[in-house]
Amino acid sequence: MQLEGITEGPSAQLGGAGSWVLQTDDSYTIDAGNNRIIFDDPNASGTITLSDGSELTFSNIENLEWSHDSLRVLFNRKSGENNNIIVANIRDLENPVNLTKTFQGDFTNLTWSPTDPSELFWLNKSNLYKINISEKKVSNSLASNVISVNSTDDRKIYIVRDQGGERSLWSMNTDGDNLEKIVKSLPVSKNYEIKYSSANGNLLIVVNGEVRTIYLAKKVGGKLELKELSKDATDAFWSPDGKKILYINEKNVWTFDIEKELEYQVVTDGDIRDALWYMDDYHVAVNTGGQYKVMEFDGDNSVTIGDTTLNEVFFSLEYKYLFYLGNLKENKDNIVIYSLRP
Secondary structure: OEEEEOOOOOOOOOOOOOOEEEEOOOOEEEEHHHOEEEEOOOOEEEEEEEOOOOEEEEEEEEEEEEOOOEEEEEEEEEEOOEEEEEEEEOOEEEEEEEHHHHHOOOOOOEEEOOOOOOEEEEEEOOEEEEEEOOOOEEOOOOEOOEEEEEEOOOOOEEEEEEEOOEEEEEEEOOOOOOOEEEEEEEOOOOEEEEEEOOOOOOEEEEEEOOOOEEEEEEEEOOEEEEEEEEOOOOEEEEOOOOOEEEEEOOOOEEEEEOOOOEEEEEEOOOOEEEEEEOOOOOEEEEEEOOEEEEEEOOOOOOEEEEEEOOOOOEEEOOOOEEEEEEEEOOEEEEEEEEOOOO
């Protein structure tokens, strides 16, 4: 499910406009970079309560996602052997649009437009299309030979294309104009993810699959200058100020200082389940072997803040709280809230 108009991940309780509470007995993973919640059970059920008190009840849902401005919900609902891709307007929950039935297509690869909440980009058989939900129309093909689509906060669409065996990164406006190759000769792999930093205007290119590579694509003189950061990492994250990068794999955590061009080994040979920037560009929180630890970006001054039964964590930048399901002494499976104050 994907929520549009939501300003943050699920909260422990309702706060201001844009906040929401997820109630479910099913375990899930928060993919904050892609505005998505993925349930371990493809038939998950529960209730979402919005800041205005309205509720959205769901069942047989495999994932939830929220779009850039959080005014609509996109979700995949299973019915027997069939998948139904449904879009619901949070302000009009009684009139959802079933994309599968409306357009009679396979809508397993959809990406929200970063500029228009009524539009989705659809990758189908290596062609990229745009769907207008309000008008119930599908555009002609905007690009061919496409294998990956990313929508980012810089209001552009980034696609990876395979042309004659060469993988390359292209950008275009959301209206389909100004299609431009910006990076050539990317490694051939299964997954590609583009992460934009609004603080500096640069990109992270995460290649993960048969081949792993993390690139920093830095704008220099109007062009992108590509720097390879790692061939071992599986994911990467911008610091809030855009000056550092955190990247991880199953056993290690690193940070990279862009200005100093220095890499720091934060954790070596651990059981890495999750990691994220915490509070600022100076601290990281790492789940290693079921324990959450907060440490400085170079790995110094590690402090264990609690144990967890889940791999994932959510940090609210607005409220400065770290949320996860954990254990507190002899009490099991409590919601424990930790906060690190500067």
